Amino acid sequence: MIDFATYLELLDLVKASIAAAAVLGIVGGLIGVFVMQRDMAFAVHGISELSFAGAAGALLLGVNVAVGSLVGSLIAALIIGLLGARARDRNSIIGVLMPFGLGLGILFLALYPGRSGNKFGLLTGQIVSVNFEQLGLLIGISVLVLVALLIVWRPLTFDSLDPEVAAARGVPTRALALIFMVLLGLAVAVSVQVIGALLVMALLVTPAAAALRLSASPLLVPILSMGFGLVSAVGGILIALGGSLPISPFITTISFAIYIVARIVGQRVRVAP
């Protein structure tokens, strides 16, 4: 354990990381609402594996890892968006892409001669080791996703609920589905940097799933979900700083605990008249 003064010093060092995690927590909670509505949890996992491959490739080539992660993410998101318009096609495409991406990533890491800490970080998170310049990029992307989501919110909700009626009423459903996949790809790429490819669902799925146990209000669900994402991401870092354990397990555990509580509370809300 460390004393309080040391903790504050550490805190000062990772300020930027905490800011990045906070923004991601909010964006992850928000986009998670649509991930749930569009039944895309599996897609999140699939995209994250290709994002990992992209990041590992970038590491091997000695270029910006966050950019590599973005490229992998966007390629996966576009493939899933273009080929997987229908849910059944989508799942098989993701099932095919995912092991390929993970395999590619493992290959790149095996070829990478550098420190093993970097390798492990891509799978399980490394936010505190992300450099300042990259943190700026991550925050910038998160804000972009946040703003874009708010702009497409209504048509995207319509399309998620009832794509045929939405199309008939003038919603550009195909373009919207692709835009959503790109936004999801961006959010996943940022998450991979923060908590690692294997754990992105803790920020992109769990908070929204928890919020949906508590409410069906189109206003309250996104707000709760963003709050849960924020608490998980920032809380995880703050707790991890006090010890020597990695950050990710704290984020995933807080996120999971919130979900469990939401389930129990939600049950009582539902039973009540």
Next chain:
Amino acid sequence: MIPALTVRNGTLSFADRTLWSDLDLEVAPGEFLAVLGSNGSGKTSLLRAILGQVPLDAGTIEVHGQPVHRGNRRIGIIPQQRLIMAGTPLRGRDLVTLGVNGHRFGLPITPKTDRDRVDALLASVGATGYADRPLGQLSGGEQQRLRVAQALADDPILLLCDEPLASLDLAHQSAVAELIDTRRREHDTAVIFVTHDINPILGTVDRILYLAEGRFTIGTPDEVLRSEVLSGLYGAPVEVIRSRGRIFVAGIPDAAHHEGEVA
């Protein structure tokens, strides 16, 4: 008076199969047209052509005297009832709100005028009482009432109904059918109603368009729902049975599941 829908010499094929050809159809304002036929006979494709989503292979199609185009806000659409995904954070009124402003991009804030419009629409279908309940907790009949309200958001001149009564119980079937009928009588809205089962709307329908085997026939229910007419259409013996005010069609070729079902 400008017809709500005009199809002239319309031909539509899917892959290399002709769904229907040389279709001439005029639907007057306030008219209730039912579209019947087996699965794959081109019923839904007709709706998609009216919505401007699939082009005709030949002929012209106009809504209210204008060539069809995508996203025509004066067409209301009532789809089949379906299961709402568990993770849908919407209440009854939100379904109706989507009809009013669901196509608009921009910050998702619904202004007072839109909210008033939603309240009026909810009241017009008698859904005010459950407007604030989660969509996933509503019965099929309650959902369909909300979908009617959603379809009326822009005061449509043409209502397209795609099996809106399917999987509803009899009481809800007649309640929803009556809502649609009232709307067209009070506002002269033309209704095109695709259905497997003519019985819930038998007393309402003005004319029937019956599609089968790449052919079609149009007329009043009494003209179309006759053994010799449908046998001619299918090119095989088909029997129309009338029993206690209900109509059953038996012996439709290539569609075993239609046995016992209606029309």
